[in-house]
Amino acid sequence: MRHVAVVGLRGIPDVMGGIETHCAELLPRMARQSDDLTLTVLSRRRYATAPDPAPGVRQIPLAAPSGRGTEALVHSLWAVLYARLALKADAVHLHGIGPGLAAPLARGLGMGVLFTHHGEDYARAKWKLPARLILRLGEALALRLSHRIITVSAGTAARLKARAPGRADRIVHLPNGVSEPATAGDxxxxxxxxxxxxxxxxxxxxxxxxxxxxxxxxxxxxxxxxxxxxxxxxxxxxxxxxxxxxxxxxxxxxxxxxxxxxxxxxxxxxxxxxxxxxxxxxxxxxxxxxxxxxxxxxxxxxxxxxxxxxxxxxxxxxxxxxxxxxxxxxxxxxxxxxxxxxxxxxxxxALYDWDVIARRTLTLLDALPGGRVRLAGTERSAPDV
Structure with a gap:
C-alpha cells in the first residue's frame, strides 16, 4: 500500500486555478485505477475544507499564512512535515515550483518525491526580484531532488532536459487534460x-x-x-x-x-x-x-x-x-x-485524456522508492531509484 500526500494546491473541489483543476480531475481517476493507493490532499484551510472531495481521495485542511508571497511556501513545508510525521505518508506529490522548495525536506524525511512543474512562475509580472529568485530556487531544487518530474508544457520539458541532461530520463511531459462536463451547469x-x-x-x-x-x-x-x-x-x-x-x-x-x-x-x-x-x-x-x-x-x-x-x-x-x-x-x-x-x-x-494521464502518473509513482502502486488488475512493485 502506497500513501501519497498531495501538496502545493489550495484544495479541491471547485477551487479556481490551473493546479486545483488539474488535481480535481486527476486524483479521483488515479484512485479508481489503483486498488492499493491512499491519496491525501493537504489543502489550505481558507480555500477548501471538504474532508472527502472525491471517492478515494481524502483532504485535510491545514493552516497557511494569508500573505501572497508566503502562503504557498510556508504551507508546503508544513504540509510535508505533517504528511511524514502525522500521516506516515511514504511519498509526496509536489505541485508547482514554489512548493518545489519543500523537495529537500521531503527527501530528508525519507519520502519518495514526484514533482509536477505547472509553469515558469518566475516569469509572472506580479513577483518582484526576490520572489523570482526564490521561485527559480524552488525549480532548481525540485529538478535536482525529485525522483520523477512531470511537466505540463512540452517546451518546459525540453528546457529542463537541456539544463540537466543527467536527469533527462526522469523528466516526462504529461499535458493537462480535458473531460466532458458531469452536469448541464447553470x-x-x-x-x-x-x-x-x-x-x-x-x-x-x-x-x-x-x-x-x-x-x-x-x-x-x-x-x-x-x-x-x-x-x-x-x-x-x-x-x-x-x-x-x-x-x-x-x-x-x-x-x-x-x-x-x-x-x-x-x-x-x-x-x-x-x-x-x-x-x-x-x-x-x-x-x-x-x-x-x-x-x-x-x-x-x-x-x-x-x-x-x-x-x-x-x-x-x-x-x-x-x-x-x-x-x-x-x-x-x-x-x-x-x-x-x-x-x-x-x-x-485524444491527446488530453485525463484517464490516460492518470495511468501514466501512477506508473511514475510506482517508480518512486519505498513503496508500491498496483494498477487495477495487476501486481507491480516499485523499483528502488
Whole structure:
C-alpha cells in the first residue's frame, strides 16, 4: 500500500486555478485505477475544507499564512512535515515550483518525491526580484531532488532536459487534460444575471491577475466597437482574485459598459457558457498549459489565444494567435464575425485524456522508492531509484 500526500494546491473541489483543476480531475481517476493507493490532499484551510472531495481521495485542511508571497511556501513545508510525521505518508506529490522548495525536506524525511512543474512562475509580472529568485530556487531544487518530474508544457520539458541532461530520463511531459462536463451547469442563470444572449458575448476565464491580461482585453474590446451597433456584444470575465491588489481593483473599476464580471463559476457552467459564447479569448502573458483553453476547445467555441509558447503547443493555426499585451492587435481580432475563429484543425482531444494521464502518473509513482502502486488488475512493485 502506497500513501501519497498531495501538496502545493489550495484544495479541491471547485477551487479556481490551473493546479486545483488539474488535481480535481486527476486524483479521483488515479484512485479508481489503483486498488492499493491512499491519496491525501493537504489543502489550505481558507480555500477548501471538504474532508472527502472525491471517492478515494481524502483532504485535510491545514493552516497557511494569508500573505501572497508566503502562503504557498510556508504551507508546503508544513504540509510535508505533517504528511511524514502525522500521516506516515511514504511519498509526496509536489505541485508547482514554489512548493518545489519543500523537495529537500521531503527527501530528508525519507519520502519518495514526484514533482509536477505547472509553469515558469518566475516569469509572472506580479513577483518582484526576490520572489523570482526564490521561485527559480524552488525549480532548481525540485529538478535536482525529485525522483520523477512531470511537466505540463512540452517546451518546459525540453528546457529542463537541456539544463540537466543527467536527469533527462526522469523528466516526462504529461499535458493537462480535458473531460466532458458531469452536469448541464447553470449557464442560463448566469446569462440572465448578466444580460447575455447566445452568440452575443465573448468569454475569458482565469484568475484576475496581471498575467491573464484582462486589462488589455477590456481596452481592446472597447476599441473594437463590439459593445456598439445593432447587435452589441458583451465581454464576460469569469474568475476572481486570490488576493485583492491594485490590479484587481482596477479591473473591477473597468467593468460596466458591456463588460461583465461573473466571479468564480463551476467548471460545468463554464463549459456550457463556452458552448453559447461567440468567442473564447485567452490574452495571457504567461501560462503553463491552459485548462481553460482546453475546455473551450472541447466545447467547440471559436478561440483567440495569446501568441506564447504554451498556447502554441496546442497546435492551432496561426490565425488563432495574437500578440500578447497589444491592444491594437486584440481589437483587430475582436472585430468582425467571431465565427472566423472557429477551430477547423490542429486540436486533437485524444491527446488530453485525463484517464490516460492518470495511468501514466501512477506508473511514475510506482517508480518512486519505498513503496508500491498496483494498477487495477495487476501486481507491480516499485523499483528502488
Amino acid at each position: 449557464a442560463e442563470a448566469v446569462m440572465a444575471r448578466h444580460g447575455l444572449r447566445p452568440g452575443q458575448f465573448v468569454i475569458q476565464v482565469g484568475r484576475i491577475e496581471p498575467e491573464k491580461g484582462q486589462d488589455t482585453l477590456i481596452d481592446a474590446f472597447r476599441a473594437s466597437g463590439g459593445a456598439r451597433g445593432t447587435s452589441p456584444m458583451k465581454l464576460l470575465l469569469v474568475g476572481e482574485a486570490d488576493h485583492q491588489s491594485g490590479y484587481s481593483r482596477r479591473i473591477m473599476a473597468m467593468a460596466g459598459h458591456g463588460v461583465e464580471l461573473a466571479g468564480r463559476l463551476d467548471r460545468d457552467t463554464i463549459f456550457a457558457l463556452n458552448r453559447r459564447a461567440a468567442l473564447f479569448v485567452l490574452p495571457s502573458l504567461h501560462e503553463g498549459l491552459s485548462i481553460a483553453a482546453l475546455e473551450a476547445l472541447k466545447a467547440g467555441a471559436p478561440v483567440l489565444l495569446s501568441d506564447i509558447e504554451p498556447n502554441r503547443n496546442l497546435g492551432l493555426e496561426d490565425r488563432h494567435y495574437l500578440k500578447p499585451g497589444s491592444v491594437e492587435d486584440w481589437a483587430k481580432g475582436l472585430r468582425g464575425d467571431p465565427a472566423r475563429h472557429r477551430v477547423r484543425q490542429g486540436f486533437d482531444p
